[in-house]
Amino acid sequence: MLRLTSRVYLLPGVVNIGVILCPDSQQCLVVDTGLDKSSGARLHTAVRTGAWTIAGILNTHAHADHFGGNQTLVQKTGARVYASDVEADVLKHPWWEPTYLNSGAFPPQMLRNKFLMATPSPVDGLLNPGEQVPTELAGWQVDLWDLAGHSHGMLGYSVDGVLFCGDAFLDQNVLEKHGIPFLVDVQRSLEAVDKLANLCSLEIEYVVPGHGQVYRVPDELAPHLKAYRNRINKTCDLVLHFLQEPRGNEEVIKYLLEQFGVTPRDLGSYYLYRTTIAAYLGYLLEEKKVEFSVQGGILLWYCC
Numbered sequence: 001m002l003r004l005t006s007r008v009y010l011l012p013g014v015v016n017i018g019v020i021l022c023p024d025s026q027q028c029l030v031v032d033t034g035l036d037k038s039s040g041a042r043l044h045t046a047v048r049t050g051a052w053t054i055a056g057i058l059n060t061h062a063h064a065d066h067f068g069g070n071q072t073l074v075q076k077t078g079a080r081v082y083a084s085d086v087e088a089d090v091l092k093h094p095w096w097e098p099t100y101l102n103s104g105a106f107p108p109q110m111l112r113n114k115f116l117m118a119t120p121s122p123v124d125g126l127l128n129p130g131e132q133v134p135t136e137l138a139g140w141q142v143d144l145w146d147l148a149g150h151s152h153g154m155l156g157y158s159v160d161g162v163l164f165c166g167d168a169f170l171d172q173n174v175l176e177k178h179g180i181p182f183l184v185d186v187q188r189s190l191e192a193v194d195k196l197a198n199l200c201s202l203e204i205e206y207v208v209p210g211h212g213q214v215y216r217v218p219d220e221l222a223p224h225l226k227a228y229r230n231r232i233n234k235t236c237d238l239v240l241h242f243l244q245e246p247r248g249n250e251e252v253i254k255y256l257l258e259q260f261g262v263t264p265r266d267l268g269s270y271y272l273y274r275t276t277i278a279a280y281l282g283y284l285l286e287e288k289k290v291e292f293s294v295q296g297g298i299l300l301w302y303c304c
Helices: 037-049 070-077 085-092 096-101 135-140 172-178 186-196 222-242 249-259 267-286
Strands: 008-011 017-021 027-031 053-058 080-083 143-146 155-159 162-164 206-208 290-295 298-303
Touching: 008 037, 017 037, 017 155, 027 037, 037 053, 037 070, 053 070, 080 085, 085 096, 096 267, 172 222, 186 222, 186 267, 222 249, 222 267, 249 267, 249 298, 267 290
Parallel strands: 027 053, 053 080, 162 206
Antiparallel strands: 008 017, 017 027, 143 155, 155 162, 290 298
16 A cells, blocks of 8 residues: 555555544544455455554445445445445445436346446445534544535545545546546536645645546646546537537437547447436536427437
8 A cells, every 4th residue: 555644545556545544543444445345355455464444434436446345345344334425325226327327227237237336335324515424433534525526426535635536537547548537417527626626725735536646736636637627628619519400319429439539348338428428418408508309209409
């Protein structure tokens, strides 16, 4: 593990996992647990090497790659699990993730894989910004951040100048890989990026995203936030350009995938892009920049 401060560590990986030590004991909290039981076992081994005991799991959000190791750690350590109230339902009932990707319908088997549907996790306490944390967490001095946008109830956690921000942004390397980063709310994603861009006055020194490297505030972080915001703005501009004449949903999806040079590899990745593009269309509709009509049983979008 990488030591960031006297009591904050990082277990880097495909999904970054935080470890927060208790000031007065050998207990610790972990931030997210990775994709599956092997991720949970790896985290358990790393923490035991430091002679610590996991007291709790702070989940940033309920996507399978961030809480797939929860059950393993709960079985091995008895750790309590915490999440926002919105995300808690998906942790307890993981089939919600492939279900909402499938427009609310029961998901076919190809969507019910470990990348989109983790093992169910218990939830022992709810954490929501602006509300008092459960009594057992009060001594840890962890601050909660509302960073929704990538998911509807995503939380960030900060302690001792380190902010674990989940998937509030993707760094430039990860961004280029995905082309159109997954989100469910464009407006709140922009608001989350704005919060991260104003950390200097809040005594945050390091930002740890869910994927990628650790960044110092502000010099190392700023270019990646700018690139992420620019990608959102560019996607909006492309949609508006394409909708100078009426287009159907599938036409919009095809156009954006071509513009960013990405090819969905399977049903799951296609549905991830489809959901994201639906978020953009909904955002532009709310902003009164696009309208829709149903013609001949086909939903068409066009600029106002």
